[in-house]
Amino acid sequence: MESADNLQAVNTHWNREGLAQTILDSLAAAGKRLDALTIEDLAPLDQFHGGGMAATRELAALVEISEGARVLDAGGGLGGPARTLATLFGCKVTMLDLSESYVHAAEILTERIGLGDQVKHHVGNAVELPFDDGSFDLVWTQQAGMNISDKERLYEGFHRVLAQGGTLAFQEFMAGPVQPVIFPVMWARDDSSSFLRTPNEMSSLIENAGFRARVWDEITVNVAPARRTSGPGYGIQEIVMGDDLPAIRLATKRNEEEGRIVRVRAVLERF
């Protein structure tokens, strides 16, 4: 069970006010037309995970997503992946995130690109999903579980809200063979709100929750920001982490080179 203190700390770590305006200002400064924005325009600013839009497309290519499919994006951040799936596949995406300011910004950006009928946003804790049993065909989550200690409950919840035969697709950081993790990292300043387990521990707890792996790839960590297309501030990592970013990048490089963190991309069937 996540403690209220931990949830508060995680919320404080990610939350930033005025994000939608900052993002729109950055896009305008980069010469984008705000009345004709595309998911590609938004990508450097709303895909908040290693590999950016390319990683979202690569994971989506491993899953069959039909038009009208019911998708949950757990820990969906600013909604970039949710809008991408809705645009590429015509599916209906429900996005849930703990950080109110992200959900608020996500709603504004979704309306701005005309996806309000297809993408819905909720503030909430992924460990206590406020959805009916069997209400989704796909649960999707990209780099949102690092702050969650009760991973058994997280994956049991994914199993509960998925329909029989549904799919779980994720991209997650896990603990590498060398420990401990060097801080700060993108998701935590210290180990009080960072909860990584090894790929072996994760695969057995996820199987115990009722999933069977179709794809399980350990891929090289790449938390470099999406390539800048304009001046300073252009990139979600810069906007959210600001002056802390150089230290985060330095620690991340060591974590990667020394095998302290691995990234896993997986697609699993719910049975």
Ligand SMILES: C[S@@+](CC[C@H](N)C(=O)[O-])C[C@H]1O[C@@H](n2cnc3c(N)ncnc32)[C@H](O)[C@@H]1O
């Ligand atoms: C690195 S961002 C990833 C956002 C999004 N998945 C993406 O790839 O663009 C991590 C997100 O996880 C969310 N998060 C962390 N713990 C959560 C929890 N218990 N429930 C829901 N969201 C959570 C944070 O608020 C943050 O938006």
